[in-house]
Each structure stands twice: as structure tokens, then as C-alpha cells.
Amino acid sequence: MNIEKKTEIPQETIRRLSLYLRMLRRLNAQDVKVVSSDKITKFLNISSEQFRKDLSYFGEFGCRGVGYNVNFLIRAIEKILGTDKICRIAVIGVGKLGTALIGYPGFTDFKFQIVAAFDNDPAKIGKKIENLIVLDSADVKKELKRLAVKMVILAVPAFAANAVSEDLAKCGIKAILNFSPININMRRELCVSNVDVACELEGLAYRLKKKMKE
Amino acid sequence: MNIEKKTEIPQETIRRLSLYLRMLRRLNAQDVKVVSSDKITKFLNISSEQFRKDLSYFGEFGCRGVGYNVNFLIRAIEKILGTDKICRIAVIGVGKLGTALIGYPGFTDFKFQIVAAFDNDPAKIGKKIENLIVLDSADVKKELKRLAVKMVILAVPAFAANAVSEDLAKCGIKAILNFSPININMRRELCVSNVDVACELEGLAYRLKKKMKE
DNA sequence: TGATGTGAATAACTTCACAGCG
């Protein structure tokens, strides 16, 4: 039976799996071997039923009356997400944000590897950032194919984002994490996730305003 | 009648309002005066009904048979979000990411102003980043009160995030945009929005894997 | 006529309540 197609899996379930994973890694680092759904979700603002339901879309991972084996569950969720194998990533645009992301320390524990950086600014091409030589954006197609990169982080200025994403789609990129403040044109064959600082701040501003009124 | 309490407003509606706003500003920059819900949503992967429904929670903003006045709608949405007034923000942690955010060019068009930067590293305190002198984290309470800051961007290492957020809550901060790779302890009086690069990449990895199977 | 605005219908998600099992 196709375990992942029993029913459609909620979007949010996937996001929460990431959170569970992070928490589980923390527990693992603290040498916790077994943990209950209550414990895992205690600091995540998520109910334990939600946790169990989320996992239930993919199978059974716990021991009734006992809880979950931390190590086992980490591997299981990594496998579900597809992050059990090394994932090679390129960064396009090495302005301040792109540069910061290349050096991002939050990837420890993760199998994400940044293997290339690109920019179209001649002043930046050839420079070294962390362990990477900045490549010419003009060579994106050639280089990404050579490096077998499937996923990129896009951190170029707004005006360039759409054109770059078109190029990326053409050279076989399937997933883009977009930090440019623009909603890039969604082709159906492309997975895009937008991180938008201004949107987040606006959301906070709204909640803040609402809270003040109460 | 309390226009915002007719019914509860979906979380996602607020996020989408931000997207509409961005699109409207782009149209405005192109000197478009009036626009239909179809046009606005065309490049956003959102249905026009959704757009109209989202606005309907807050009132009526269009002209039947005609569409929406771009300028008027921009102001209306800004007012809804509470971003029609200048919003003063502090950045805590001026590592690479914090520094990049201070110089973030995506805030043009917005009324967000970064008015202070803090770090606890003596090597960084007193240095200048963009137009700001980096202040000592020890003075957060005093300075944020003085500067009337209600919202902060948190970009400190994971291990420090929770302690800092506790401090912030104590000194009257009401909203945190958290870039630290940790879910900070949600006090009820605090609005928190987490931006988590690893989670986003994991989400993409999952969608990528799923797409490959099809 | 042509677009908006909105109740009603549908779909998606979460919570509940409890059966199942170590």
C-alpha cells in the first residue's frame, strides 16, 4: 500500500515535521533516548495529538505506552522529508544576504551543502567567500549541470529575480528558496518557497496592532 | 459595527494582504491607476475570489464593473496592517545575517526603520554598520525604552536566542521576528514570527522528492 | 455589461475521544 497517498498530506504537516526534527536533534544532543509526544511538543506550541496525527500520515513510529525512540524518529523524518541524503545547493547573488547565507551556521546537523555561488558583478566574480569561488552568473547553466545541483537559494535584487528564475528553470533547477522581495513567476514544474522579510514584519505589525486593541 | 470582528480573520489573509500590497506598489510604480482583482492576482498564484474575500473582511474597497483604485487600495491595506505609520525596529545580533538585514534594501516602500543594533561581542560594540553604532546588548532594556522600539529582529546564535527573548519580553518588546534556528519560547504576550532557512529547505526537499515520484 | 462583494457549499485542517497495544 502506498503509505504516502492514503490521503493528501497537509502543507503545514511538512513544516511541522521540520520543527519536530529540530527538537528531536536537541533532545538527541542531550542524550535523551526515548520521548513522548507530550514532551516533544511542549515547547513548540503544537498539541501532542497534532504531532501524532502528522506522523500517522506516514506510518507508525512510536511504541504505545512508551513513546518514540529519538534516533529512530530523526532518521524516519529525515527520510520522509528526503533530507537523509546530501542535498547540494547553489546561492545566486552574493550581496550581503547571499554572503550571510553561504556562511549560515544553522546548517550543522543538516545535509544541505552549499557547493557554488554566483553573481553577475565582475567585482565579485572570482572572489572567495567561505570556501567558494564566486562564479559568473552567465555560467549558471553549465556549472549547475556539472555540479548536479537541483536546488538554489536566490538572493538577487528584486528587479533581477524573475529573469534569473526563468534561466534557472531552463537549466533544470527544480526548487528555489527565494529571498528576493518579489513573488517569482510560478511555473508549475518549479517548487518555490518565498522568504519575505517585509511580509513577516507586516504580519507582526498587524498582530501587534490587534493585540494593543484588546 | 466593529468591522474587524464580523468574523475571525484567517491567518493567511494577512500574509496575502502583504503580497497584494507589494503587487499594488509595483503597479503603482508602473503608473497603473485602476486594476481588477484578476489582474492583481494573476502572478500571485491566488484566485481573484480569494483576493476579494480577503478584502471583504475589512470592508469594501472596489468599484463594481471597474476595479480597484491602486493608490487608494495601497493606503487601505497599509492601514489594515498598521504599517501606515512609521515602525521603529531594532536588530539584536549583528553577525553576518544581522548585518545583512540592517542593510536590507527591500524596505524601500515600507515604513519600517531600523533604529538600533545590538551585540554582546565587545569587538562589535561601538562599530558602525550602515548609519548605526552597535550598542551593547546589556543596555537593551534602557535603549529600547528610550527609542520607543516595539519590534525587534532577532539574529543571534541558537544557544542565545531563548535568553535574549526573555530579556526582550521583560523590557516591553511585543513582537519578534526570529531568524535564530530555534523556536523561541512563546509567551502569550509576545508576537513571534520565525524565519527558518533550514525548515524552508526541508520543505522544498520534500516537495522536490514528491514531484520526482510523479 | 463587467467587475465587485458575499452567503452557501465544499474542502482542508485540527481537535476530540477513545480504541489498541506494549
Next chain:
DNA sequence: CGCTGTGAAGTTATTCACATCA
């Protein structure tokens, strides 16, 4: 007994279908 796993119930969000009005 305790904690997991899960249908059913309840809640929330989206889509539909059409009344409305410049």
C-alpha cells in the same frame, strides 16, 4: 496503566455561484 494511533466530530478556510451595483 500509559501513551500511541486514528476515525469521527468540529472548526476553519477556500471556492462557487450569483446577487449587486457603477
